[in-house]
Amino acid sequence: MSPVLTTLRALSPESLAACLTAAVAAPSVHNTQPWLFRARGPEIDVMADLRRRLRVIDPDGRQLAVSVGAAALNLRVAMRAGGRLPVQRLLPDSVHPETLVTVFPGPFSPPGAGIRELAAAIGRRHTSRAPLCTSAIPWQVQQDLIAAAAAEGARLTGCAPVARDGLLALTRAAEETLHRDPAYRDEIAAWTGGPASRTDGVPVAAFAPRDATARLPLRDFGLGHPQPRRPDGARFERFPALMVLSTAGDSRYDWVRAGQALQRVLLTATVHGLAVTPMNQALDVPALRHLTGGDGAGRHAQAILRLGYGTPGPVTPRRGVDEVLV
Numbered sequence: 001m002s003p004v005l006t007t008l009r010a011l012s013p014e015s016l017a018a019c020l021t022a023a024v025a026a027p028s029v030h031n032t033q034p035w036l037f038r039a040r041g042p043e044i045d046v047m048a049d050l051r052r053r054l055r056v057i058d059p060d061g062r063q064l065a066v067s068v069g070a071a072a073l074n075l076r077v078a079m080r081a082g083g084r085l086p087v088q089r090l091l092p093d094s095v096h097p098e099t100l101v102t103v104f105p106g107p108f109s110p111p112g113a114g115i116r117e118l119a120a121a122i123g124r125r126h127t128s129r130a131p132l133c134t135s136a137i138p139w140q141v142q143q144d145l146i147a148a149a150a151a152e153g154a155r156l157t158g159c160a161p162v163a164r165d166g167l168l169a170l171t172r173a174a175e176e177t178l179h180r181d182p183a184y185r186d187e188i189a190a191w192t193g194g195p196a197s198r199t200d201g202v203p204v205a206a207f208a209p210r211d212a213t214a215r216l217p218l219r220d221f222g223l224g225h226p227q228p229r230r231p232d233g234a235r236f237e238r239f240p241a242l243m244v245l246s247t248a249g250d251s252r253y254d255w256v257r258a259g260q261a262l263q264r265v266l267l268t269a270t271v272h273g274l275a276v277t278p279m280n281q282a283l284d285v286p287a288l289r290h291l292t293g294g295d296g297a298g299r300h301a302q303a304i305l306r307l308g309y310g311t312p313g314p315v316t317p318r319r320g321v322d323e324v325l326v
């Protein structure tokens, strides 16, 4: 660490608690919350909890690293909104590869309105799997989302109709392939439903409603918990707005950066009143993932996002900070 930074004060216990509370509000694959945190002097390590890796859909830990990256982004936003410039190191320690990001509080600096809006969106952001309104997303809003991804080193690309239809076909094929795999069914059953006291996993209230038209291939979280069929299915939008988040590389470093970019995009979308659903099934099937490559320029897709206006997603549970602080 540079001599200037070592002279900076650590966060107060209240500010540290606020940063960690923000971090654990991040989205994670199947709400596995695969993160641990360690405060060392002024530094905060954001670590992967490998026990929470999804062995079937995430054997190499890509989605785990994306999830941890999202938590680190929240931590940085909360630190910045609290008046300190966050400084981060990615993959800082080759001896402890589970530490994916170290963040420490840099100089004092009053936060601007933009960062305060992002920080305020952290608690409001939730994944929505409801039907969304297809009204066009204004050009300026799209530019803000693209800029949010670029600020974290990733690219967000809107899908023209042909690309959208191709992605939907791939997603449908992936969803069907996954359904046929008993190990996938077991894994999704293990991370869904459960008692109301459960603090991880996707609760039944967050499952998508039944699609009356069977057109939109959202991930079926109800696979392991067959729900009584509702008499009327929901009518999903016919032409969903899809965007692909991609990176130039596909290393652990790129996955963590992709997670930070994903979360900055999701918070920016929340500020603009947009609901978002990741539809990543095609990324879970290696034979299909390489067909989804961002804008086709040899890039690596890290998330496929459906966006629109509509009901915000329901609150999902989280483990408390005391459970994830080592």
Ligand SMILES: Cc1cc2nc3c(=O)[nH]c(=O)nc-3n(C[C@H](O)[C@H](O)[C@H](O)COP(=O)(O)O)c2cc1C
Pocket (backbone or CB within 6 Å): 025, 026, 027, 028, 029, 030, 031, 063, 064, 066, 067, 070, 125, 126, 127, 128, 129, 201, 202, 218, 219, 277, 278, 279, 280, 281, 313, 314, 315, 316
């Ligand atoms: C890496 C990653 C992959 C995800 N993939 C999907 C997905 O394919 N389908 C989906 O409906 N939600 C997906 N999600 C959303 C999570 O299920 C969601 O973040 C988690 O259940 C917590 O809920 P919340 O976002 O409402 O806080 C993904 C999230 C992350 C970070």
